[in-house]
Amino acid sequence: MSSTFDYLIVGNSTAAIGAIEAIRKLDSTGTIGVVASETEHTYSRPLITYFLSGKVAEENVYYRPLDFYDRYQVTRLLGHEVTSVDPTNNSVTLDNGEKIGYKSLLLAAGGAPIVPPIPGIDRPGVFFMNTMDDARRARGWLSHASRAVVIGAGLTGLKTAEALREMNLEVTVVELAPRVLATTLDETASEIVLQTLVENGIEVLTGVAVTAIEGSDDSNDVYAVAIDTGEKLVCDAAFITVGVTPRIGIVEASGIAVRKGILVDRHMRTNIANVYAAGDIAEAYDPLTGGQRVIPILPNAYIGGRVAGMNMAGRAAEYNVGMSVNSVSFFHRPVMTAGFATEEGGNGFRVFKRHDPKGYRKLVIRDGKLVGLILTDDVERAGLLTGMMRAGINIDGMEDELLDGKLGLICLPPEIREERIHGRGRNWL
Amino acid sequence: MLRIKSDPNVCIGCGLCRIWCKVEHSPSKNISKAFKPAAPPTLSCVELEERGCESFASMCRHCEEPLCVYGCITGAMRKDPQTGLVTVDRSKCVGCWTCILMCPNGAIVRDERNGYTALKCDMCLERGFPSCVEHCPNDALVIEEVEDV
Ligand SMILES: Cc1cc2nc3c(=O)[nH]c(=O)nc-3n(C[C@H](O)[C@H](O)[C@H](O)COP(=O)(O)OP(=O)(O)OC[C@H]3O[C@@H](n4cnc5c(N)ncnc54)[C@H](O)[C@@H]3O)c2cc1C
Numbered sequence: 019m020s021s022t023f024d025y026l027i028v029g030n031s032t033a034a035i036g037a038i039e040a041i042r043k044l045d046s047t048g049t050i051g052v053v054a055s056e057t058e059h060t061y062s063r064p065l066i067t068y069f070l071s072g073k074v075a076e077e078n079v080y081y082r083p084l085d086f087y088d089r090y091q092v093t094r095l096l097g098h099e100v101t102s103v104d105p106t107n108n109s110v111t112l113d114n115g116e117k118i119g120y121k122s123l124l125l126a127a128g129g130a131p132i133v134p135p136i137p138g139i140d141r142p143g144v145f146f147m148n149t150m151d152d153a154r155r156a157r158g159w160l161s162h163a164s165r166a167v168v169i170g171a172g173l174t175g176l177k178t179a180e181a182l183r184e185m186n187l188e189v190t191v192v193e194l195a196p197r198v199l200a201t202t203l204d205e206t207a208s209e210i211v212l213q214t215l216v217e218n219g220i221e222v223l224t225g226v227a228v229t230a231i232e233g234s235d236d237s238n239d240v241y242a243v244a245i246d247t248g249e250k251l252v253c254d255a256a257f258i259t260v261g262v263t264p265r266i267g268i269v270e271a272s273g274i275a276v277r278k279g280i281l282v283d284r285h286m287r288t289n290i291a292n293v294y295a296a297g298d299i300a301e302a303y304d305p306l307t308g309g310q311r312v313i314p315i316l317p318n319a320y321i322g323g324r325v326a327g328m329n330m331a332g333r334a335a336e337y338n339v340g341m342s343v344n345s346v347s348f349f350h351r352p353v354m355t356a357g358f359a360t361e362e363g364g365n366g367f368r369v370f371k372r373h374d375p376k377g378y379r380k381l382v383i384r385d386g387k388l389v390g391l392i393l394t395d396d397v398e399r400a401g402l403l404t405g406m407m408r409a410g411i412n413i414d415g416m417e418d419e420l421l422d423g424k425l426g427l428i429c430l431p432p433e434i435r436e437e438r439i440h441g442r443g444r445n446w447l
Numbered sequence: 448m449l450r451i452k453s454d455p456n457v458c459i460g461c462g463l464c465r466i467w468c469k470v471e472h473s474p475s476k477n478i479s480k481a482f483k484p485a486a487p488p489t490l491s492c493v494e495l496e497e498r499g500c501e502s503f504a505s506m507c508r509h510c511e512e513p514l515c516v517y518g519c520i521t522g523a524m525r526k527d528p529q530t531g532l533v534t535v536d537r538s539k540c541v542g543c544w545t546c547i548l549m550c551p552n553g554a555i556v557r558d559e560r561n562g563y564t565a566l567k568c569d570m571c572l573e574r575g576f577p578s579c580v581e582h583c584p585n586d587a588l589v590i591e592e593v594e595d596v
Contacts (some may be wrong), residue, residue: 036517064520068541079541081522317518317549324517339514344464345548350563356546396557397544399494401514405551427552429498437550439453439503442593443510 021323022119023051023093025330028100028110028268029126030054031063032291032316033297035082036323037124037330042090044144050092053110053118055127057097058150064316067174070160070182078095079150100127103272105290118302122292122330125269125280126323129262129298129314134169136258138231143240147178157254160185163254167191167243169228171198172417173346174210175259179220180348182257190221190251192243197224202344203353206371206378211348218349231256264299264312277301279312284336287328294330296322305408306341306357306389313342314406325447334446337406352397356404358382358390372421379421386412388420396423408446409434448531449570450593452578453504458587460502464579465491470577471571487560492568494553495581504579504588507554507568509533515567518549524565532570540564 025041027034030052037351038050062081068074087094099113109117133139133149143163145156160166164187168179169326171193179397182189190197197208198215215222227246234241242250264279275281275289279301286294296302297319305310318340328335345354361367361382367390368383377395381388381403388407393400402425406413411431419425437445460545466478469489473481481489493506509526513533516524523539524546526532535546542563558566571577580588 062521064543065541078521143473158564221546263493307569316456316520317514317545320517321514343518343545343548345543347543347563350542350559352544352557356548397547399553400544400548401555402553403547404548405553408551425553426494426496426498428498428501428503438508441508443508443551444512446510446512446514 020116020118021051024048024121025298026110026118026120026122026256027052027124027126028054029124029128029297029299030056030058030060030094030096031126031128031297032081032319033126033128033326034124035060036320037111037126037296037327039093040324040327041331041347041386044328044333048092048331051095051120051294052087052092053095053098053100053112055097055099056149056151059278060086061146061150064177066145067177067181069150069213070157070178071155071184073184100268101209103274103293105272105274105293106430108127120292123294123297124323124326124330125288125293125299126297126319127265127268127299128319130265131258131403132261132263134228134260136169136228136231138233138240138257141231141233141238141240141255144231144258146258148262155255157185159377160187160255163187165253166255166257167251167253168257169243170258170260171195171222171224172259172261173199173202173344175257176215176348177346178257178259179215183209183218183220186279187255188221189219190223190253192226192228192245192251193222193224194227195224196223198222202355202359204380204392206366206373207353207355207394209393210351210378210394211353214348214351216220224439251348262298264301265298271417277310281310283327284338285334286322286337287329294326302340303337304340304342305338309393311331312369315338315342315344317343321447337419337447339446341407343404352393354391354393354397354400356391357407358384359391370417370421374421381417381420383413383417386414388413398423399425402427405438406430449590450509451494451506451568451570451580452589452591453506454587454589455503457585458503459585460497461584462494462495463582464493464504464588465495467578468493471485471574472566490556490558490560490566492554492556492566504583505552505554506579507527507533507550508552509570514551515546515550515555518545520545532572533567534569534572535565535567537564586593
């Protein structure tokens with residue numbers, strides 16, 4: 019074994035940083051090692067489309083200051099992939115065969131982009147949008163491109179389309195589902211987002227499948243995206259953004275339990291006592307469903323990483339706030355969702371909606387408690403609502419007040435209100 | 448460490464806290480200029496909560512476990528390890544508003560006056576002492592010393 023760390027972390031992104039910051043609060047001397055496939059300084063993955071368009075400069079894509087690893091005394095092993103984990107010998111193996119030992123291990127290797135079986139997907143000019151490197155390579159290519167097709171209308175696809183449009187490319191988004199952001203938004207909110215995209219000059223084709231990515235007679239480079247209507251969308255760049263899937267391959271045959279992601283308990287611990295997982299790779303507790311779920315969003319990666327780090331450093335902490343939340347803007351129109359946002363009533367859910375020039379508001383209620391929401395445009399103080407969701411406050415009779423957005427801490431039951439205005443905000447973990 | 452304490456029992460709902468917060472977070476920082484018709488819109492990091500005859504001011508608690516910081520997608524929102532204050536680096540913020548969705552106190556506002564960035568109580572760092580506290584006529588807002596970050 020070439021080296022052994024008290025804390026070994028696989029991954030150098032949000033969940034890893036959350037863990038490092040938690041560990042160093044509790045343990046100033048234990049050795050921390052970070053292994054990651056990417057060579058970059060830790061960066062914000064959601065900002066890669068902003069980097070692509072040039073809106074955010076490289077130094078502002080970094081998630082933490084450049085002296086972060088020194089200040090937190092972290093040894094970096096970057097540019098190495100972990101290929102397997104051996105819990106019996108407390109070690110991981112790297113792609114160059116090297117073994118690294120650990121006292122406790124955090125698996126925070128995130129999700130890998132799904133590669134759909136489309137003929138021609140490896141042509142020059144076809145890109146994924148998952149890493150800084152993807153964005154850098156696409157940026158170089160786009161300097162001589164004018165038309166792009168984005169395959170997949172999820173969050174990454176639409177943020178990519180927005181960036182491309184801001185670069186003055188002609189952009190078409192192609193989506194298999196009948197609407198954009200189909201898994202996160204209901205029909206009304208999806209339509210609002212669609213209108214925003216269209217108003218800003220993006221063409222969106224829903225309910226169509228891509229059949230091939232074609233080259234031209236004289237070049238192997240992407241020339242068109244063929245769809246199942248028989249049409250060919252001529253373009254000089256194509257982006258594949260059809261989702262990510264947890265990188266569970268790294269624990270294959272290790273005895274670490276997986277389902278869709280690496281299964282962890284409320285301490286972010288796997289079935290092996292000194293092995294933890296957090297972030298997009300993990301299948302962790304979802305307070306709203308009561309079960310374990312992969313929820314690949316940045317806030318949960320940080321909080322999950324933080325909870326794991328605390329437990330690794332010996333302070334018991336629980337992951338109870340990992341519900342799904344998403345806030346995103348398209349061309350400066352804010353759209354927020356939380357929890358069971360797409361429910362339409364029935365199955366024990368009651369739904370309240372208001373759609374007017376101020377925006378769209380939807381509340382989903384179960385057993386008197388707020389369990390889901392969608393907000394567009396008017397998003398002021400939205401966290402009061404997620405705060406109510408997290409605290410499980412009974413909102414019977416308050417529905418209209420909440421729909422009107424006339425909401426304040428003053429509406430909360432006295433003891434919770436007292437905690438919010440005078441408490442120290444330490445009760446979340 | 449210093450924090451603002453809000454006392455509902457003596458708040459008379461005058462709203463001066465908001466006025467002075469708006470002044471402090473205006474480009475001029477001058478009350479006779481900040482509200483002029485030609486001045487940019489004003490923004491307050493203090494909310495005045497009112498229902499019936501009850502009222503109190505609320506603002507950022509600079510939480511020990513700050514969900515806004517944990518949710519921040521860029522690293523712009525941070526908790527200072529020395530002072531415990533939660534502040535936004537506006538040069539890094541891209542206006543995704545995840546912090547607004549995360550903050551259980553509803554204490555972060557959208558500032559669209561010059562780009563799109565989050566704005567929140569910074570305890571009037573530049574000014575040296577929180578303006579809302581200084582101008583509260585009834586001591587409904589006071590400064591308290593708390594331990595820990
Ligand atoms: C374009 C885009 C926009 C997004 N926008 C938002 C948003 O607005 N809001 C939001 O909440 N979320 C957003 N997300 C999702 C968010 O980026 C992720 O939830 C978050 O980055 C997950 O963090 P993580 O630490 O789990 O892992 P990741 O960020 O996926 O990082 C994985 C780390 O593991 C390393 N690694 C991978 N495989 C190996 C291996 N085999 N060995 C060693 N190291 C390995 C990588 O190099 C990397 O350091 C977006 C994602 C993308 C791509």
